[in-house]
Amino acid sequence: MDTLTKLGILADAAKYDAACTSSGVDRAPKKGALGNANSCGCCHSFTADGRCVTLLKVLLSNACSYDCAYCVNRRSNPRPRATFEPRELASLTMDFYKRNYIEGLFLSSGVLGDPNRTAERMIECLRILREEERFNGYIHAKAIPGADPVLLDRLGRYADRLSVNIELPSRASLGALCPDKDASSILHPMAQISRTIEGERLLGAGGRGNKGAGSRFSTVKPELPEAPVRPLLPMSTGAQTASPKAGALQRFCPAGQSTQLIIGASPESDNQILKLSSSLYQRFGLKRVFFSAYMPVVDDSRLPHPETPVPLRREHRLYQADWLMRFYAFTADELVSPEAPFLDLDVDPKLAWALTHMERFPVEVNTAPQAELLRVPGIGVTGARKILRARRGHRLTFDDLDRLKLTMRRARHFVTCNGQRDPRSPANPELIRERVIADASQSTYNKTRRVAEGQLSLF
Amino acid sequence: MLSRELARCAAESTVACVAVEPTAEGVLTAVGAAYLARVPADAMRLVRADALQPRLDEHVVAVETDTAFAVRVHRGLERALRQGCDRALSESRCPSCRRRCTRFFAYLAASDAKDVPECGHRFLRRAFAEHHAVFCHNSDPDVGRAEELATAVSQECERARQFVRFSHAADGSFVAVHRPNADVVPLVAGHFKRRMGTERFALVDPQHGRVALHAEGRLTLVRVPQKDAERLADSVTLAVDEPYVRALWKRFYDALELPGRRADQRGYDLRGSFMPQRLWAGLPELDPRTDTAWSFVPAAYRGAPDGPLLDMEKSTDSRAGSGTCPVLPASGSRG
Numbered sequence: 001m002d003t004l005t006k007l008g009i010l011a012d013a014a015k016y017d018a019a020c021t022s023s024g025v026d027r028a029p030k031k032g033a034l035g036n037a038n039s040c041g042c043c044h045s046f047t048a049d050g051r052c053v054t055l056l057k058v059l060l061s062n063a064c065s066y067d068c069a070y071c072v073n074r075r076s077n078p079r080p081r082a083t084f085e086p087r088e089l090a091s092l093t094m095d096f097y098k099r100n101y102i103e104g105l106f107l108s109s110g111v112l113g114d115p116n117r118t119a120e121r122m123i124e125c126l127r128i129l130r131e132e133e134r135f136n137g138y139i140h141a142k143a144i145p146g147a148d149p150v151l152l153d154r155l156g157r158y159a160d161r162l163s164v165n166i167e168l169p170s171r172a173s174l175g176a177l178c179p180d181k182d183a184s185s186i187l188h189p190m191a192q193i194s195r196t197i198e199g200e201r202l203l204g205a206g207g208r209g210n211k212g213a214g215s216r217f218s219t220v221k222p223e224l225p226e227a228p229v230r231p232l233l234p235m236s237t238g239a240q241t242a243s244p245k246a247g248a249l250q251r252f253c254p255a256g257q258s259t260q261l262i263i264g265a266s267p268e269s270d271n272q273i274l275k276l277s278s279s280l281y282q283r284f285g286l287k288r289v290f291f292s293a294y295m296p297v298v299d300d301s302r303l304p305h306p307e308t309p310v311p312l313r314r315e316h317r318l319y320q321a322d323w324l325m326r327f328y329a330f331t332a333d334e335l336v337s338p339e340a341p342f343l344d345l346d347v348d349p350k351l352a353w354a355l356t357h358m359e360r361f362p363v364e365v366n367t368a369p370q371a372e373l374l375r376v377p378g379i380g381v382t383g384a385r386k387i388l389r390a391r392r393g394h395r396l397t398f399d400d401l402d403r404l405k406l407t408m409r410r411a412r413h414f415v416t417c418n419g420q421r422d423p424r425s426p427a428n429p430e431l432i433r434e435r436v437i438a439d440a441s442q443s444t445y446n447k448t449r450r451v452a453e454g455q456l457s458l459f
Numbered sequence: 460m461l462s463r464e465l466a467r468c469a470a471e472s473t474v475a476c477v478a479v480e481p482t483a484e485g486v487l488t489a490v491g492a493a494y495l496a497r498v499p500a501d502a503m504r505l506v507r508a509d510a511l512q513p514r515l516d517e518h519v520v521a522v523e524t525d526t527a528f529a530v531r532v533h534r535g536l537e538r539a540l541r542q543g544c545d546r547a548l549s550e551s552r553c554p555s556c557r558r559r560c561t562r563f564f565a566y567l568a569a570s571d572a573k574d575v576p577e578c579g580h581r582f583l584r585r586a587f588a589e590h591h592a593v594f595c596h597n598s599d600p601d602v603g604r605a606e607e608l609a610t611a612v613s614q615e616c617e618r619a620r621q622f623v624r625f626s627h628a629a630d631g632s633f634v635a636v637h638r639p640n641a642d643v644v645p646l647v648a649g650h651f652k653r654r655m656g657t658e659r660f661a662l663v664d665p666q667h668g669r670v671a672l673h674a675e676g677r678l679t680l681v682r683v684p685q686k687d688a689e690r691l692a693d694s695v696t697l698a699v700d701e702p703y704v705r706a707l708w709k710r711f712y713d714a715l716e717l718p719g720r721r722a723d724q725r726g727y728d729l730r731g732s733f734m735p736q737r738l739w740a741g742l743p744e745l746d747p748r749t750d751t752a753w754s755f756v757p758a759a760y761r762g763a764p765d766g767p768l769l770d771m772e773k774s775t776d777s778r779a780g781s782g783t784c785p786v787l788p789a790s791g792s793r794g
Contacts, residue, residue: 001762002756002760002761002762003707003759003760003761003762004703004706004707004710004760005762006762007707007710007711007714008710008711008713008714011710011711011714011715012714012715015714015715015716015717016717028653029653029654029656032656032657033656034654034655034656034657034658035654035656036653036654042617042620042621043621043733044621044622045621045622045712045734045742045744046729046730046733046734047712047715047716047717047730048716048721048722048730049716049717049718049720049721049725049729049730050720050722050725050728050729050730050732050733051715051717051720051729052733053712053715056711057715058711087759088759088760088762091759091760092707092760095700095704095707096704096707096708098625098627098633098655098658099624099625099626099627099633099704099708100623100624100625100635100651100654101624101708134656136656295717295718295719309719310719310720312719312720312724312725386597389594389595389597390595390596390597390598392592392595393592393595393596394596396598399598400598401598403597403598403600403603404597404598443726444726444727445725445726445727446726447726448723448724448725448726449725449726452719452724
């Protein structure tokens with residue numbers, strides 16, 4: 001099978017993984033190597049459905065031996081199967097990178113036989129990229145649940161970011177839909193990744209002037225695994241997976257780890273999902289939790305009806321809530337309570353919170369601390385910084401706020417300037433609530449999605 | 460000479476309409492000369508030399524860009540902006556923000572907007588007078604307009620980093636043609652130098668007559684007449700593998716789209732918002748001809764004979780391969 005055909009199959013197979021970033025690590029160019037990494041990432045293209053294309057996101061193989069109910073690649077689903085050769089995929093990555101199509105590689109795989117064999121193939125591909133091709137760009141690799149911890153460590157020495165996809169937000173759902181996985185095969189690798197990252201951080205990795213444990217800047221030289229604890233399974237070519245060479249990327253996962261949750265395939269509420277996310281951020285130090293709206297790609301009685309609309313608004317609201325938890329210091333229970341456990345689909349979570357806490361408003365823009373400004377709908381992190389900067393020079397008026405290009409259509413109801421409300425905003429909180437909700441509900445986005453989503457959602 | 464002209468205009472109470480090259484160096488030359496002549500801001504108005512329209516009460520003064528002088532003025536700007544900056548650690552370096560304040564002016568000057576010279580003039584005057592505090596006056600019309608132009612150029616730089624597409628040329632180098640809305644090639648050439656390692660490349664902007672050349676570790680920026688830049692852009696001979704690699708890229712791109720999320724199904728067009736249509740012409744993934752333009756398949760992509768997708772004998776999972784996978788060769792075949 002030629003690469004063009006394989007690429008079509010394996011890119012299509014990988015597209016349901018929502019992770020899309022190339023951010024989180026700064027890496028300067030190296031002499032004789034190709035590429036670098038920038039912590040802000042870079043989107044090189046956008047698909048027709050609006051998703052950003054920043055990495056070559058493919059499966060190494062979609063010939064999966066597992067049978068997870070929601071997955072298009074499950075072994076009982078008849079579809080074309082393909083597998084990349086490690087060197088073939090490395091060449092593809094280099095060719096795309098040189099043309100500025102991508103920032104790097106996102107490599108996942110179906111379980112090709114068993115987890116260790118799959119991990120070994122992935123490691124071989126990354127080894128060729130890093131050591132033979134001297135690729136210095138971004139690599140995001142998926143850990144294969146059930147793979148040996150030594151292989152996971154080896155994978156993390158070549159990759160910038162690792163992910164272990166939780167997919168389903170509870171043990172009950174995991175048990176019902178993924179007969180080949182259990183919670184420990186997902187949580188143990190996450191814990192290992194977290195421990196290793198934390199251990200390296202304590203040894204000074206990533207600090208100013210310190211390139212990481214094992215580098216010449218480090219004051220402590222930890223022992224990196226030189227030889228496997230037990231013999232690795234030989235690859236089908238007979239080659240053994242080599243230990244990382246000195247000079248290869250040795251810092252473990254400098255961009256941290258992430259995970260993914262599928263929304264709408266199982267009955268958990270938004271409150272449960274957000275609490276799980278919050279717990280993952282705190283417990284494992286995740287960089288991101290990605291949400292992927294369930295798309296009915298297989299017909300299965302354990303899953304929503306195939307005609308069920310894709311819950312795009314719910315996915316969007318969860319991302320907004322996740323952002324609020326990470327950058328605006330909201331907690332999961334503030335955004336959605338156990339008593340009303342689903343986010344409002346018509347109104348974004350921050351606005352919904354503000355409408356139920358009108359006693360906290362209005363906020364005086366000339367004196368409020370940043371934390372209070374961030375709670376105002378229409379004022380984000382950039383807007384708050386602009387206000388703080390501008391008010392150092394003089395007391396701000398509503399005209400100044402307009403010139404700062406804040407979202408005043410929304411923010412004007414919740415702020416005062418020099419003690420005065422915006423004359424265009426009603427004085428009565430109830431009228432404010434009605435007007436704001438009416439504006440939000442009548443947006444093109446909400447009207448379109450209400451028609452598309454109808455009333456068929458099961459969860 | 461320029462300073463004397465400006466001083467004479469000021470003495471005669473005439474407003475000087477100063478025609479400058481629309482570059483950072485041109486604006487800095489004019490403003491530096493005005494300071495030497497002690498000419499107040501209101502006594503002069505900077506305009507683009509290629510769009511000169513003096514008012515009735517103005518006297519036209521032409522400025523020849525003096526790069527060495529402009530560099531001196533720029534150093535003065537750096538010193539001025541460092542004063543009052545919370546993050547400036549010393550006189551000689553600003554490590555934490557990488558001189559974002561002075562890059563602000565470089566972005567502003569790269570804009571194609573007609574009012575760039577006068578906007579730059581007013582910003583420089585405010586920066587020399589107020590130092591770093593000028594950035595606190597972002598609601599002021601002058602500073603606000605400068606910020607608007609600089610932000611637009613910064614966004615155009617990001618689009619260049621995103622959407623420049625290199626092609627493998629027959630001589631082994633990589634060539635890209637990009638048509639941005641601002642003169643951003645000098646601002647992004649360093650990014651591509653850091654990215655491309657030892658590869659030789661050329662980045663051509665026919666619209667602004669700019670070419671960035673990288674070879675043997677050296678980056679050179681060249682100004683060429685627009686006609687020559689267009690001719691250069693059209694004369695690239697592609698390497699034999701290029702059409703196939705483009706086809707691979709388009710195949711990958713087409714495979715990524717998720718159904719049920721088009722613009723009409725969402726209620727808004729994300730791709731249109733993030734990827735301006737004026738740049739689509741340079742993107743092979745959006746050119747329908749890409750799929751069929753190749754005839755040669757590079758050796759790395761010809762594919763081995765189909766091997767086992769699952770190794771039945773070595774697998775420890777008895778369920779492996781029990782589904783409806785295609786026929787698997789016998790064990791021992793190369794996978």
